[in-house]
Amino acid sequence: xxxxxxxxxxxxxxxxxxxxxxxxxxxxxxxxxxxxxxxxxxxxxxxxxxxxxxxxxxxxxxxxxxxxxxxxxxxxxxxxxxxxxxxxxxxxxxxxxxxxxxxxxxxxxxxxxxxxxxxxxxxxxxxxxxxxxxxxxxxxxxxxxxxxxxxxxxxxxxxxxxxxxxxxxxxxxxxxxxxxxxxxxxxxxxxxxxxxxxxxxxxxx
Amino acid sequence: xxxxxxxxxxxxxxxxxxxxxxxxxxxxxxxxxxxxxxxxxxxxxxxxxxxxxxxxxxxxxxxxxxxxxxxxxxxxxxxxxxxxxxxxxxxxxxxxxxxxxxxxxxxxxxxxxxxxxxxxxxxxxxxxxxxxxxxxxxxxxxxxxxxxxxxxxxxxxxxxxxxxxxxxxxxxxxxxxxxxxxxxxxxxxxxxxxxxxxxxxxxxx
DNA sequence: TTTGAAAACTTAACACTGTTAAGTATATTT
DNA sequence: AAATATACTTAACAGTGTTAAGTTTTCAAA
Numbered sequence: 001x002x003x004x005x006x007x008x009x010x011x012x013x014x015x016x017x018x019x020x021x022x023x024x025x026x027x028x029x030x031x032x033x034x035x036x037x038x039x040x041x042x043x044x045x046x047x048x049x050x051x052x053x054x055x056x057x058x059x060x061x062x063x064x065x066x067x068x069x070x071x072x073x074x075x076x077x078x079x080x081x082x083x084x085x086x087x088x089x090x091x092x093x094x095x096x097x098x099x100x101x102x103x104x105x106x107x108x109x110x111x112x113x114x115x116x117x118x119x120x121x122x123x124x125x126x127x128x129x130x131x132x133x134x135x136x137x138x139x140x141x142x143x144x145x146x147x148x149x150x151x152x153x154x155x156x157x158x159x160x161x162x163x164x165x166x167x168x169x170x171x172x173x174x175x176x177x178x179x180x181x182x183x184x185x186x187x188x189x190x191x192x193x194x195x196x197x198x199x200x201x202x203x204x205x
Numbered sequence: 206x207x208x209x210x211x212x213x214x215x216x217x218x219x220x221x222x223x224x225x226x227x228x229x230x231x232x233x234x235x236x237x238x239x240x241x242x243x244x245x246x247x248x249x250x251x252x253x254x255x256x257x258x259x260x261x262x263x264x265x266x267x268x269x270x271x272x273x274x275x276x277x278x279x280x281x282x283x284x285x286x287x288x289x290x291x292x293x294x295x296x297x298x299x300x301x302x303x304x305x306x307x308x309x310x311x312x313x314x315x316x317x318x319x320x321x322x323x324x325x326x327x328x329x330x331x332x333x334x335x336x337x338x339x340x341x342x343x344x345x346x347x348x349x350x351x352x353x354x355x356x357x358x359x360x361x362x363x364x365x366x367x368x369x370x371x372x373x374x375x376x377x378x379x380x381x382x383x384x385x386x387x388x389x390x391x392x393x394x395x396x397x398x399x400x401x402x403x404x405x406x407x408x409x410x
Numbered sequence: 411t412t413t414g415a416a417a418a419c420t421t422a423a424c425a426c427t428g429t430t431a432a433g434t435a436t437a438t439t440t
Numbered sequence: 441a442a443a444t445a446t447a448c449t450t451a452a453c454a455g456t457g458t459t460a461a462g463t464t465t466t467c468a469a470a
Contacts, residue, residue, distance in 0.1 A: 007417090036457060046420045048458080057457065112317065117381045127385050134386055153402060154395075156387050160374065161399035163386065165366060168373025176322045180332050181339055181368065182361050190359075194366035197358060202406050212446090241428060251449045253429080262428065411470100418465070427456060437446070 015053050017043050023064050026105050031113065034061075055122065061109060062119035068106035069129030072099050076136070085144040086203055092140065093166050093195045100170030101188065112171055137163060151204055158202070165198060220258050222248050228269050231310050236318065239266075260327065266314060267324035273311035274334030277304050281341070290349040291408055297345065298371050298400045305375030306393065317376055342368060356409055363407070370403060 021042040026034045036057055040047040054060045075095050082088040100107040109116060110130075120127060141158045144150040150158065169191045172178040182190045226247040231239045241262055245252040259265045280300050287293040305312040314321060315335075325332060346363045349355040355363065374396045377383040387395045 035455080037455085048421085049419055051458070052418070111382060112376070112380060114380055130382070130385055138386075151406075154398065156391075156395055157398040157402050160383070160386055160395055161370060161403055164373030164377065164399060165370040166373070167377055168369030168371070169365065171376055172316070172369065172372055175317060175319055177316060177335070178365070180335055181343075181365055186361075190361055190365055191369075193359065193362040194369060197362050198366055198403075201356070240426080242426085253450085254448060256429070257447075413470075414468095416465105416467085418463100420461105420463070422459105422461085424459080425457095428454095430451105430453080432449105432451085434449070435447085437444100439444070440442085 011053070018050055018053055018060065019063050019067070022060055023067060026064070026109070031105055031108050056119075058115045058119035059123065061113070062116040062123070065106075065109045065116040066129055068103070068110045069133065071103065071106065072096075072110075073129070073133065075099060084149075085140050085147060086149050086199060089137075089140045089144065089162065090195070090199045092137065093162065093199070094192065096166045097170060097191055097195065100166075101173065101191075104174045107170060107174060111167060112174070134159070134163070149204055150202060162198070166195065169194065216258070223255055223258055223265065224268050224272070227265055228272060231269070231314070236310050236313050261324075263320045263324035264328065266318070267321040267328070270311075270314045270321040271334055273308070273315045274338065276308065276311065277301075277315075278334070278338065280304060289354075290345050290352060291354050291404060294342075294345045294349065294367065295400070295404045297342065298367065298404070299397065301371045302375060302396055302400065305371075306378065306396075309379045312375060312379060316372060317379070339364070339368070354409055355407060367403070371400065374399060 018039060022034060022039050025038060025042065036050055037047045039060070040050055050060070054063075072095075075098075076092065079088055079091055079095075082091060117127075138155050138159050141150070141162070142155050145152045145155065145158075169178070173187060173191065178187055178191075223244060227239060227244050230243060230247065241255055242252045244265070245255055255265070259268075277300075280303075281297065284293055284296055284300075287296060322332075343360050343364050346355070346367070347360050350357045350360065350363075374383070378392060378396065383392055383396075
């Protein structure tokens with residue numbers, strides 16, 4: 001029994017080895033440059049070995065994605081200290097924008113690429129880390145409505161609007177579309193201004 | 206002079222042939238399945254011939270993108286009939302959502318993929334069709350502020366917020382992220398609800 | 411301790427991808 | 441008719457994800 005456990009542990013270690021190499025690669029060289037062969041070379045294994053540990057490349061990317069969510073969620077721990085739900089929602093938005101701008105490669109994988117979602121479907125698994133973040137968003141909107149700080153509507157409607165906006169801003173920025181609206185040097189500031197504007201505007205008069 | 210003009214016309218015809226084949230291909234089979242070889246096969250030319258008419262694949266995609274903008278702008282003609290700028294902005298948003306959901310392949314190319322923007326940089330050209338749409342957005346926001354229908358702020362801030370939101374919704378929907386927030390059957394309705402909510406909320410009390 | 415099976419890993423290959431250099435027809439001009 | 445442009449193709453390079461088959465290593469039972 002002890003040896004089968006050790007085997008399992010070794011297997012997990014190689015899995016981690018693959019994932020770490022993959023993540024380093026796409027942080028260093030960008031998502032599009034990550035190939036199975038390059039990952040394999042980094043860890044001194046044959047390319048086909050990776051297929052003994054993961055179904056396909058999408059599955060590898062999916063797990064990188066998961067680690068991106070961990071990174072993101074770790075930023076949000078201090079949030080529970082904020083009492084005012086609107087203020088908390090605001091800070092969530094700020095964190096979201098910052099995460100996206102500081103980790104474009106991760107953001108790409110987590111919210112833009114379809115590869116991780118394909119893996120998710122193939123694996124029959126759930127978007128656990130993503131769902132967790134969305135639950136937190138719905139919660140804070142719900143709380144704001146209950147405390148009378150927001151006009152009461154369907155929680156999903158407002159949650160979708162807020163997520164939509166911050167995602168929209170980050171993804172337009174990452175994909176070089178936002179500098180068509182404002183000069184590059186004003187971009188980050190204007191993104192934050194837009195978020196501020198939304199929260200000020202939606203706050204019940 | 207007459208024959209050199211005819212030659213030029215023939216050249217343009219083949220360019221169009223290539224572009225039309227490309228567009229059909231990615232509407233039929235999806236963006237990711239479009240390859241130079243497949244386009245070439247459709248028009249019964251050798252793959253390398255395409256490189257006599259376009260610098261590279263990105264440039265082909267860029268021109269498909271342009272035709273997507275034409276498609277989109279043609280939807281917006283009836284808009285000038287709407288007098289109330291807020292109502293007009295609202296309808297612009299509705300059109301945007303509909304275009305995205307009805308033409309996901311075009312939308313992908315126009316606002317998500319980086320290939321067309323790379324071509325734009327390589328060509329040293331401007332994002333003419335995109336700029337036109339953004340100008341219309343800024344105009345309507347400006348008008349609403351001047352008529353006292355919106356709280357006066359920097360036009361870009363509000364324009365970015367609105368564009369961000371509709372783009373966010375469409376791109377999350379296209380990339381299968383939005384069904385993590387609401388069930389698939391409610392998605393389209395909730396997207397429109399979110400847009401309605403934003404416009405109602407931002408309207409000056 | 412040797413045998414035999416199971417596990418871990420690699421080699422070779424397939425069918426693709428974008429792209430370029432060199433070669434071949436086909437018009438057009440001299 | 442010969443020379444020159446123009447239009448197009450063939451062959452190849454270097455890369456991609458992935459699979460089938462073969463090899464080496466590990467490890468338990470005889």
